[in-house]
Amino acid sequence: MSGAVHLTVDLDRCIGIGQCEMLEPEVFRLDDEDGISRVVDGATLDRARAAEVVERCPSMAISIVEDSPSG
Template sequence: MRIVADKDVCVGAGQCVMTDPEVFDQSEDDGTVIVLVEKPLDAEKAREAVNVCPSQALSLVED
C-alpha cells in the first residue's frame, strides 16, 4: 500500500499531519501536503489520515 497526494486538491488543513506526523508534513510555502513516507508501516494511521482529509486529496493505492 502506498499513499498518493493530489496537491492541486489539497487545501492545507493539516489534518493528515496531526494524524500521522511521521508520514505527512506541510509545505512552508502554501501549506499543501508533503508525503514523507510513501509506504507507511502503520496502515491504520494512514487510512485514518486519508479519511480525515477534508478535501479528499489523499488516497491509498494497493500494490
C-alpha cells in the same frame, strides 16, 4: 498487521488544512513554501490506519497507492 501501504496527496485538492500532519506527523508534512501536504519520502502506514487517515482528510485529497509494495 494488515501490511504497510504508501499514500499520495492530490496537490490540486489539498488546501493545507493539515489534519493529516496532525494525525500522522511522521508521514505527512505541509510544505513551507506552498502550505500543501506532502508524503514524507518512503513513509508508510498500516493499511487500517491509512484508510482512517484517508477518511479523515477534509479535502478528500489523500489516497492509498494500491500497487505499493507491502512490508
